[in-house]
Amino acid sequence: SQQGEEDPQALSIQEGENATMNCSYKTSINNLQWYRQNSGRGLVHLILIRSNEREKHSGRLRVTLDTSKKSSSLLITASRAADTASYFCATAANAGGTSYGKLTFGQGTILTVHP
């Protein structure tokens, strides 16, 4: 079963605009990660934020984490057509130990960036 809910399910913007995607989860976590998937291909890791961090940046990406609300957001600034993909949040649950490769993924946000 999916722990995460992502919002919106689909997002369509113009090149140069910012894209914001939100993710909510249900259980206590060790970290939250964001991945990108181009159609029919594997997932590419974008960024990992630990449960004791509130914000993290990587290039044009900015991720926030609010553990009190069990939510995270991914902001992509100055979007490009090449950013068109599905974006997934994934959580490593804190169940008293290491989750050993088990990530719980959200349903994803489909981002379309028009040139």
Place this chain on the structure above:
Amino acid sequence: KAGVTQTPRYLIKTRGQQVTLSCSPISGHRSVSWYQQTPGQGLQFLFEYFSETQRNKGNFPGRFSGRQFSNSRSEMNVSTLELGDSALYLCASSLEQGDNSPLHFGNGTRLTVT
């Protein structure tokens, strides 16, 4: 450094048959995880191996099994295939044992069961 390699890329099988999928992790990565992706259920964790030992398993029936070899390469097997097993099967490897290590995914094996 080569990425995660999954073979075959596409597979078509008939109900009742069995299938074996292969995954070669990034050199030096000892943890290998498997995920199933379907339009209805999304991405679901199957199992994870480290040093030839299964350390974690998802909620899948016993028809789904896997193993890891001494060179960290991994295989997963699905027996008595059902139509609902049609999916993209993704393998991922990671460097560290702990949680704070990103997963590196292969491009998957697209399995179609007819």
